[in-house]
Amino acid sequence: MLTVLDFVGTFVFAASGALRGVQHRLDLLGVAVVAVATGVGGGLVRDVLLGATPPAALVDERYLVVCLAGAALAAAAAATLVRLRPAVQLADAVGLGVFAAMGAAKGAAFGLGPLGVILMGGLTATGGGVIRDVLVLEVPSVLRHDLYATAALAGGAVYAGGAALGIASEVGLGAAAAVATGLRLLAMWRGLRLPRPAGVS
Amino acid sequence: MLTVLDFVGTFVFAASGALRGVQHRLDLLGVAVVAVATGVGGGLVRDVLLGATPPAALVDERYLVVCLAGAALAAAAAATLVRLRPAVQLADAVGLGVFAAMGAAKGAAFGLGPLGVILMGGLTATGGGVIRDVLVLEVPSVLRHDLYATAALAGGAVYAGGAALGIASEVGLGAAAAVATGLRLLAMWRGLRLPRPAGVS
Amino acid sequence: MLTVLDFVGTFVFAASGALRGVQHRLDLLGVAVVAVATGVGGGLVRDVLLGATPPAALVDERYLVVCLAGAALAAAAAATLVRLRPAVQLADAVGLGVFAAMGAAKGAAFGLGPLGVILMGGLTATGGGVIRDVLVLEVPSVLRHDLYATAALAGGAVYAGGAALGIASEVGLGAAAAVATGLRLLAMWRGLRLPRPAGVS
Numbered sequence: 001m002l003t004v005l006d007f008v009g010t011f012v013f014a015a016s017g018a019l020r021g022v023q024h025r026l027d028l029l030g031v032a033v034v035a036v037a038t039g040v041g042g043g044l045v046r047d048v049l050l051g052a053t054p055p056a057a058l059v060d061e062r063y064l065v066v067c068l069a070g071a072a073l074a075a076a077a078a079a080t081l082v083r084l085r086p087a088v089q090l091a092d093a094v095g096l097g098v099f100a101a102m103g104a105a106k107g108a109a110f111g112l113g114p115l116g117v118i119l120m121g122g123l124t125a126t127g128g129g130v131i132r133d134v135l136v137l138e139v140p141s142v143l144r145h146d147l148y149a150t151a152a153l154a155g156g157a158v159y160a161g162g163a164a165l166g167i168a169s170e171v172g173l174g175a176a177a178a179v180a181t182g183l184r185l186l187a188m189w190r191g192l193r194l195p196r197p198a199g200v201s
Numbered sequence: 202m203l204t205v206l207d208f209v210g211t212f213v214f215a216a217s218g219a220l221r222g223v224q225h226r227l228d229l230l231g232v233a234v235v236a237v238a239t240g241v242g243g244g245l246v247r248d249v250l251l252g253a254t255p256p257a258a259l260v261d262e263r264y265l266v267v268c269l270a271g272a273a274l275a276a277a278a279a280a281t282l283v284r285l286r287p288a289v290q291l292a293d294a295v296g297l298g299v300f301a302a303m304g305a306a307k308g309a310a311f312g313l314g315p316l317g318v319i320l321m322g323g324l325t326a327t328g329g330g331v332i333r334d335v336l337v338l339e340v341p342s343v344l345r346h347d348l349y350a351t352a353a354l355a356g357g358a359v360y361a362g363g364a365a366l367g368i369a370s371e372v373g374l375g376a377a378a379a380v381a382t383g384l385r386l387l388a389m390w391r392g393l394r395l396p397r398p399a400g401v402s
Numbered sequence: 403m404l405t406v407l408d409f410v411g412t413f414v415f416a417a418s419g420a421l422r423g424v425q426h427r428l429d430l431l432g433v434a435v436v437a438v439a440t441g442v443g444g445g446l447v448r449d450v451l452l453g454a455t456p457p458a459a460l461v462d463e464r465y466l467v468v469c470l471a472g473a474a475l476a477a478a479a480a481a482t483l484v485r486l487r488p489a490v491q492l493a494d495a496v497g498l499g500v501f502a503a504m505g506a507a508k509g510a511a512f513g514l515g516p517l518g519v520i521l522m523g524g525l526t527a528t529g530g531g532v533i534r535d536v537l538v539l540e541v542p543s544v545l546r547h548d549l550y551a552t553a554a555l556a557g558g559a560v561y562a563g564g565a566a567l568g569i570a571s572e573v574g575l576g577a578a579a580a581v582a583t584g585l586r587l588l589a590m591w592r593g594l595r596l597p598r599p600a601g602v603s
Binding site for chain 3: 150
Binding site: 222223225226227228229230231232234235237245249252254255256259260262265266275276277279280335336337338 | 450451452453509512513514515516517518521532536539540541542544545551552555595596597598599600
């Protein structure tokens with residue numbers, strides 16, 4: 001189930017990256033590069049940090065195939081995707097939850113403490129988007145976004161808490177994904193935002 | 202032969218990076234940093250992803266020496282290099298081919314499948330340029346360029362295809378480098394470009 | 403002693419990163435992300451390059467706690483920190499020296515040659531700042547700065563020279579940190595800068 005959702009998340013993230021590439025007027029290859037970077041970038045960074053090399057996304061070629069499929073969809077149907085924005089955002093929230101849960105679980109499996117586990121959850125879920133934004137020269141939206149990375153970190157915290165309480169990994173994975181996805185959807189629905197510190201010039 | 206070409210490629214890439222640093226009015230150290238990042242950045246990313254650490258470019262100090270030599274040349278003779286642009290671009294195409302071939306071969310040696318091998322070829326050849334562009338805040342030119350990364354990926358595909366057919370690694374290396382360099386030169390000569398997907402706002 | 407200073411450096415770097423985040427009007431989470439990236443980013447890049455994974459900053463959770471404390475300070479007292487700029491810069495110079503010394507020592511411990519050791523010193527001390535600047539879309543200040551990365555590299559060179567002469571590691575660490583911090587303070591005090599190569603258009 002989670003493996004299937006992992007591919008779904010990769011596909012959605014890749015398509016969203018490709019769409020951004022189309023909007024930035026990149027050529028077909030540039031679109032594919034941004035799609036791959038967005039789809040598997042978070043997992044690559046996580047695996048490199050954990051020393052799990054070569055990363056899963058390079059060893060299992062289905063991840064790259066899924067990214068290219070996402071890129072093809074976005075290149076062929078960019079205008080339609082823009083119109084279906086609510087559905088795309090829903091799928092993106094599911095991907096966020098799955099990636100946060102799996103990143104946290106992998107961090108725990110490599111012996112990290114609770115803060116490291118939470119960070120791996122957040123990094124896996126948002127790393128691809130950060131790479132995407134840096135490549136097209138935008139300030140990473142996760143640094144500004146309405147409870148996007150926060151939702152991923154909350155999912156990681158749920159997993160870390162469950163692991164500390166001795167809860168079975170599968171239960172923790174499901175709960176972490178549900179909390180991250182749910183919090184993200186709630187934030188979108190209610191327009192929740194984190195406060196900003198008082199500004200300085 | 203390929204080892205010599207590898208140093209040539211590193212030198213050319215480093216000099217091109219340094220030249221960009223000079224054009225951005227960086228000081229001598231900034232120019233050296235961009236030169237090193239451009240010259241060995243692609244190989245560093247490849248080796249980190251494969252788990253081949255410390256990377257070859259740090260273990261064999263000649264790579265860093267070659268990068269600094271490239272930086273010195275660019276700092277001392279920036280105006281001349283700008284005037285010799287066709288020769289610089291020819292050398293850059295050779296570097297592109299060598300890096301693509303060696304990156305693909307290393308990916309295959311670490312057990313990646315065909316898509317991973319192709320990706321390692323493209324990443325090794327273009328990764329340094331991407332880091333260079335991000336450092337000086339330009340949208341990476343490989344995302345826009347006329348068959349630049351595409352040529353590197355084509356070289357990687359030649360190597361991956363040869364490996365699948367059981368062709369000797371040296372032959373595959375030479376063919377991959379020749380195809381990538383040749384395709385890049387052809388693209389420059391004929392002004393070939395990939396199409397862009399239909400734009401969306 | 404150096405371990406304590408390492409935490410001090412991490413705290414100062416994290417606070418400086420967080421302050422930049424506040425100035426860029428990021429929300430609380432964005433501020434925390436930039437703080438963590440600035441505080442431990444250089445060490446993460448160093449450890450990933452050396453293959454020392456998972457990196458020290460993820461295994462020892464105190465680093466992340468220190469980063470979050472730096473972020474909290476900057477978020478709560480941004481205006482005060484801006485007013486205390488000389489003190490912040492002094493602390494930053496100490497952090498630069500400690501990070502350069504410890505990065506060089508770790509590079510030497512992993513068998514790198516002198517150039518690699520120097521590079522690890524520079525990368526550890528400045529890598530976090532580069533990530534911070536790229537995240538908020540500024541040209542990395544180390545590429546422009548008055549003897550900032552240069553001071554870090556000089557510290558690395560002192561350590562590499564000491565190691566070549568067979569000097570005890572603790573002495574080399576102290577000397578490297580002192581030289582890097584001293585050179586940085588001298589550069590600030592006297593307004594020293596590296597020359598820029600003659601420009602080209």
